[in-house]
Amino acid sequence: EVQLLESGGGLVQPGGSLRLSCAASGFTFPFYAMSWVRQAPGKGLEWVSAISGSGGTTHYADSVKGRFTISRDNSKNSLYLQMDSLRAEDTAVYYCARDLTIYRMLNSFDYWGLGTLVTVSS
């Protein structure tokens, strides 16, 4: 059974940093590109970042480019999102999501975690 479990969310002050993790199980992790998608309270979905199965290719939304860094450790079946220079508008539930098909990035997402809440506030 495919499972994705996010962790690392919490309350952080503006300008601060936070590192999110996503533990994956139930599938061959290196075969799949992964993404982070966020949802501000009461708002819609916003794609944040994607990383290829090997970790060699990454993409970012303009809203986070230069501030967030996506990475993965295939030996630990884990996905990460390092978030620096956080702003109030980064407050959201952050989901990790698996690409639908293997060996292809920027796909639809067939499995999602439950999400972890990040609150940026003083």
Add this chain to the structure above:
Amino acid sequence: EIVLTQSPDTLSLSPGERATLSCRASQSVSSNYLAWYQQKPGQAPRLLIHGASNRATGIPDRFSGSGSGTDFTLTISRLEPEDVAVYYCQEYGGSPPGNTFGQGTKLEIK
């Protein structure tokens, strides 16, 4: 960058009725890389349709997707109370590389 506009914002229908949700793109979606998701309150999104018209694994055939180019439709036949949710469309083939979601359509059951 492609912008997706969904309509209507809210749809209120009775059980057994047919729901038609629209997603319009600001430019043509390449290779029909268009997906639909269902998000129930307090839950993560669930993939319903990918490639504009392909049902995801385990999705009932009451859900169907159609369209091409800039106009796409999600149809839910024979509405059930459990279909109460917000539905999002997503484009994933555009330039620059990335994903774009529509603003969502809220489906209410009378």
